[in-house]
Amino acid sequence: MIELVGFDGDDTLWHSEGYYQHAGAEFERIVSAYIDVADASVRARLHAVERRNLVLFGYGAKGMTLSMIEAAIEVTAGRIASRDIHRIVELGRAILDHPVELLDGIRAAVEDVASRHCIVLVTKGDLFHQERKVEQSGLADLFHRIEIVSEKDERSYARVLAECAVAAPAFAMVGNSLRSDIEPVIGLGGYGIHMPYHVTWEHELQHGVESGHPRVATVDGPAGIAAALAAFDRRG
Structure with a gap:
């Protein structure tokens, strides 16, 4: 589960x-x-x-x-x-200095997931810039924990899971990048929900996630996140 x-x-x-x-x-x-x-x-x-x-x-x-x-x-x-x-x-x-503009429907989706699960934000990039984005997003209070990391790899995710006292098979990560959000989590034994964005940085296109992986779900947008999590729970 x-x-x-x-x-x-x-x-x-x-x-x-x-x-x-x-x-x-x-x-x-x-x-x-x-x-x-x-x-x-x-x-x-x-x-x-x-x-x-x-x-x-x-x-x-x-x-x-x-x-x-x-x-x-x-x-x-x-x-x-x-x-x-x-x-x-x-x-x-x-x-x-660009404004923080939420994706359509993401607030409702995060609130829905937060009503059923403990949730964490795991993002990478410049510390000051990411902190400002988190603050301006208005979503910070929904998260049990906020992690800003220099690299999203198995080591970073393993540390977060250990500090949250959660085993990898009980963790699911939602993100737009197969390379950074999905592949490391799958490598640890967790689940991934891939929500593609309409444009992706070239560096993030390089990944080793096989098509049709049984622990990866792809959703068209925020409205599909809760259903994907429910399907993982039923399978578990």
């Missing part, structure tokens, strides 16, 4: 990736004044810089901004002007 349910934050409770996608498009527009964006495959090179820097900068707008600056200097061979570097900094600031 499911005792504890975890929820992801970005693109599960509130919108997020769209702001990063917009910043990436604006970044291309800025560097296009110096190079032929299509020929240089700027966005691919930006992703490569981001992946290289994840172990140092972590996830979130601050790390993305530093990576955009580094990539801009790299792809323009140092020709980018200081005013355009400042424009890139402002792109990162805009991400940090």
